[in-house]
Amino acid sequence: MIAVIDYGVGNLFSLSASLKYIGAESVVTADKNIIRSASAIILPGVGAFADAYAKLERSGLIPVLKSETADGKPMLGICLGMQLLFDKSYEYGEHEGLGFIGGEVCPIGPDLKEKLKVPHMGWNSLEFRKPSPLFKYLSGGEYVYFVHSYYAKNCAENVTSVCSYGGAYLTASAEKENVYGTQFHPEKSGATGLKILKAFSELR
Amino acid sequence: MLAKRIIPCLDVRDGMVVKGKNFIGIREVESPVALAQRYNLSGADELVFYDITASAEGRALFADTLKEVASCIFIPLTVGGGINTLEDFDRVLKCGADKVSVNTGAIRDPLLIGRAAKLYGDQCVVLSMDVKRVDGKFTVFSHGGRVNTGISAVEWAHRGQEEGAGELVLNSIDTDGVKGGFDCEMLNAVCGKLTIPVIASGGAGKKEDFLKLFQEVPRADAGLAASVFHFGEINIEELKIYLKENGVHVRL
Numbered sequence: 220m221i222a223v224i225d226y227g228v229g230n231l232f233s234l235s236a237s238l239k240y241i242g243a244e245s246v247v248t249a250d251k252n253i254i255r256s257a258s259a260i261i262l263p264g265v266g267a268f269a270d271a272y273a274k275l276e277r278s279g280l281i282p283v284l285k286s287e288t289a290d291g292k293p294m295l296g297i298c299l300g301m302q303l304l305f306d307k308s309y310e311y312g313e314h315e316g317l318g319f320i321g322g323e324v325c326p327i328g329p330d331l332k333e334k335l336k337v338p339h340m341g342w343n344s345l346e347f348r349k350p351s352p353l354f355k356y357l358s359g360g361e362y363v364y365f366v367h368s369y370y371a372k373n374c375a376e377n378v379t380s381v382c383s384y385g386g387a388y389l390t391a392s393a394e395k396e397n398v399y400g401t402q403f404h405p406e407k408s409g410a411t412g413l414k415i416l417k418a419f420s421e422l423r
Numbered sequence: 424m425l426a427k428r429i430i431p432c433l434d435v436r437d438g439m440v441v442k443g444k445n446f447i448g449i450r451e452v453e454s455p456v457a458l459a460q461r462y463n464l465s466g467a468d469e470l471v472f473y474d475i476t477a478s479a480e481g482r483a484l485f486a487d488t489l490k491e492v493a494s495c496i497f498i499p500l501t502v503g504g505g506i507n508t509l510e511d512f513d514r515v516l517k518c519g520a521d522k523v524s525v526n527t528g529a530i531r532d533p534l535l536i537g538r539a540a541k542l543y544g545d546q547c548v549v550l551s552m553d554v555k556r557v558d559g560k561f562t563v564f565s566h567g568g569r570v571n572t573g574i575s576a577v578e579w580a581h582r583g584q585e586e587g588a589g590e591l592v593l594n595s596i597d598t599d600g601v602k603g604g605f606d607c608e609m610l611n612a613v614c615g616k617l618t619i620p621v622i623a624s625g626g627a628g629k630k631e632d633f634l635k636l637f638q639e640v641p642r643a644d645a646g647l648a649a650s651v652f653h654f655g656e657i658n659i660e661e662l663k664i665y666l667k668e669n670g671v672h673v674r675l
Contacts, residue, residue, distance in 0.1 A: 232519040236494040265544060336618055340546055340589070341425040341644065342468055342674045362426060362674040364499060366546045383424055407521065409463065409498050 221245040221420060222257035226278040228299070229265040237406040241413050243420035251283045259422060260284065260292060264299030268308040268324065268369070271299050272316065281317070288319060293397050293422040295353075301393070301400030302369060310369050319398040322374025322390075327367070332386030338368045343382040343403075345391055351379040352422060353392065353399055356414035363391070363403035363411055370402060397422075426674040427637055427666070428468035428645035429659055430622060431652040433458060435504075436475045438484040442653040453653070455488050456495065462652065463496045465659040468674055470496070471524070471592075471647060474504030486518050493519020501549055507531065512539050516547070524549040524592060527565040530572055530579075533586055540587030548590075549622075550583035552576060554609055555596035561609055568596045576613050584619050591617065592647065595625035602628025605646065607639040620644040627651050630665045637671045 221238060223231060225247045238245040245261075246253060254260060262284070264271050275281060288294050296304045305316045308324035316324070328337045342362040347354060365382070371390040381388040382403075392401045399419065405412035433440045439452040459470055472492070474485045482505070493500060502515040503524030512523050523543075529536050529550055540548045553568040554561050554576040561576035580591055593613055595606030605626045614621040623636055627648035636646050651657045663673045 230516055230519075230521075232490075232493060232517070233497060233521070236519065237497050240495065240497070336620060338546055338589070339425070340620065341428065343425055344674075406497055407499050412497055 220257050221259045221261055222254045223247045223261045223263060224254070224275075224280060224284075225249045226271075226275045226280065228271050228274055229263050231263060234261065234263055234297070234406040237413060237416055238420070241417045241420065243416065249278050249280060251280065254280065254283050254287060257292070259419065260287060260294040262294065262296040262300035262303060264297065264303060265366075266299060268299065268302055268310040268316075269312065269314045272303060272314060275303065284317065288398055291397050293419065294319070294399065295419050296398075296400040297406070298367060298402060298404055301402055302371065304393075304398060304400050305371055305374065308369065320371075320374060320377050320393055320395045320400065322371045322377060322393070324369050325372045326369055327384070327387070327389065330372075330387045331384065335385035338366055339384050339389065340366045343384060343391075345380045345382060346388075347380050349379045351392065351394055351399075353379070353394070353401075353415050353418045355418040355421075357411065361411040363401075363405070363408040365391075365403045367402055371400070424672055425644070426468065426672050427643075428622075429466070429633070429663060429673070430469045430471055430645050430647040431462045431467050431659070432471040432473065432624070432647050432649045434473045434475045434649065435485055435488055437481055438488050440653070441475065443650040456491050458653070459492045459496050462659060463498060466663050466675065467498065467659055468645070469499045469501065471501045471503065472520075473524075474502070486514065489515065489518040489520065503549070503551055508535070509538060509542065512543060512547075516543065522547050522549050522590065524551045526551040526553065527567075529583065530563065530565045530574070533582060536583060536586035536588050540589070545587050545589035548588050549592060550580075550588035550590070551592040551594065552579060552583075553594050553596055554606075554613065556609075561612055564596060568599075576609070580613050580617060584617055588619060590620045590622065592622045592624055598626030599624075601626055602651065604628065604632040605636040605640070607636065610636075610640045610643060614640070614642045617642070622647050624648070627657070630657060630662050633662060634666060634669050634671065637666070
């Protein structure tokens with residue numbers, strides 16, 4: 220069973236529905252015991268980094284997330300949930316993250332070579348950088364759905380895929396050992412997104 | 424590079440999609456879930472649902488419909504129709520909507536855009552505008568295109584962006600239902616200096632109209648249509664293949 224962490228950010232309807240659709244049992248929870256007994260963890264999130272991190276801290280779940288991932292339990296951060304996995308973020312100041320994956324979260328705007336819209340919102344295609352178990356059912360070039368204004372940088376050795384936008388390569392997914400992150404929303408990325416969630420649900 | 428989006432729009436009344444009148448004038452309806460599934464399989468990039476019911480029973484049925492669609496289709500869903508308050512935003516977001524479209528509600532209370540953007544994020548708030556030429560000026564109409572507000576479309580679009588709208592739907596009343604192509608003149612005039620994504624609506628009759636839209640209005644991010652998709656006059660998959668062959672970047 221997959222524990223979807225409920226810490227008061229974001230709309231979890233589609234994520235729960237998509238897990239149910241692929242036949243993966245899941246529960247939206249903030250209960251430490253349920254998280255400990257789960258086979259995998261998903262950390263969702265939308266909104267601002269500092270606010271989300273503060274809510275996660277207040278939920279008292281950070282020590283559990285740290286111990287469970289240290290024990291090798293698969294964990295997937297989605298969108299802002301992915302950004303929280305890094306060392307720090309520069310969204311409205313400088314804020315500490317969970318530090319599960321080395322790297323920093325920086326604004327997209329200054330890195331674009333062409334003047335394009337931020338947030339980077341819509342369907343963009345994945346370019347693989349490294350093999351990942353999450354790509355088990357993909358062949359590369361698939362489109363996934365993004366909505367974000369910040370992205371993970373200085374994490375090259377952990378980047379598994381990128382997407383091209385305005386002359387820059389934005390980190391689309393990253394992983395370190397059993398901790399995975401997707402900047403895009405697999406629960407909104409049609410058949411491709413479901414394949415990624417299925418691959419994650421099959422990790423042991 | 425972001426793909427240009429193709430978006431079918433579904434008007435829902437009493438739990439059914441109102442497809443419009445067919446060629447012999449008979450009003451046709453279809454199950455929203457069945458239609459949405461078909462569009463999803465044929466490559467629609469997003470779906471827009473408009474609640475065109477006025478009754479409380481209709482509202483409840485719409486919520487059930489939305490939940491059912493969001494439980495089996497995993498692409499972005501935008502919901503509009505009767506959005507006047509933050510409670511309305513909350514009501515549809517809880518049923519699985521990703522974005523909420525405001526039209527008359529924002530004209531009545533422009534600060535609604537900013538309040539919703541602050542609470543749910545800019546990306547969640549879509550400002551939808553019905554635009555018509557009045558004495559040669561692009562003018563905003565409210566109440567489903569029935570009431571002339573006298574507001575300049577260019578000014579309203581910029582105000583909406585400043586208030587925090589994350590996306591703009593520009594529907595041309597002049598070309599809507601005519602199937603003679605999108606209103607490229609209006610679209611260029613209104614979205615010229617905007618920085619938020621723009622969805623063009625009103626006038627699609629054939630595949631070539633979408634190609635012309637993306638060629639003549641570079642600022643358009645998406646094309647929206649209803650009846651031409653509902654009645655199968657344009658197949659979304661064929662449309663996207665056609666666009667790709669003609670150099671438009673689409674998701675296939």
